[in-house]
Amino acid sequence: MAFIVDASIVGAWRLPDEETTIADQTMECKAAEDALTPDLLRHEFRSFLLNAERRGRISDDLIHSALSRFRELR
Numbered sequence: 001m002a003f004i005v006d007a008s009i010v011g012a013w014r015l016p017d018e019e020t021t022i023a024d025q026t027m028e029c030k031a032a033e034d035a036l037t038p039d040l041l042r043h044e045f046r047s048f049l050l051n052a053e054r055r056g057r058i059s060d061d062l063i064h065s066a067l068s069r070f071r072e073l074r
């Protein structure tokens with residue numbers, strides 16, 4: 001059964017201080033099931049990362065790395 005992934009889940013996968021049980025479970029499901037995403041997910045994720053940088057949670061390098069890995073997701 002397919003499920004929907006939003007920017008908060010994708011962000012939890014990429015931010016080192018953002019570990020949640022839901023994000024971990026979603027990652028496990030993603031390996032076995034189809035994941036659907038909203039059309040705006042790429043933009044929401046980028047905004048999520050920029051806000052995290054402004055708050056000092058991540059560096060500019062991590063933004064580029066996270067966006068690169070995001071593009072690799074199917």
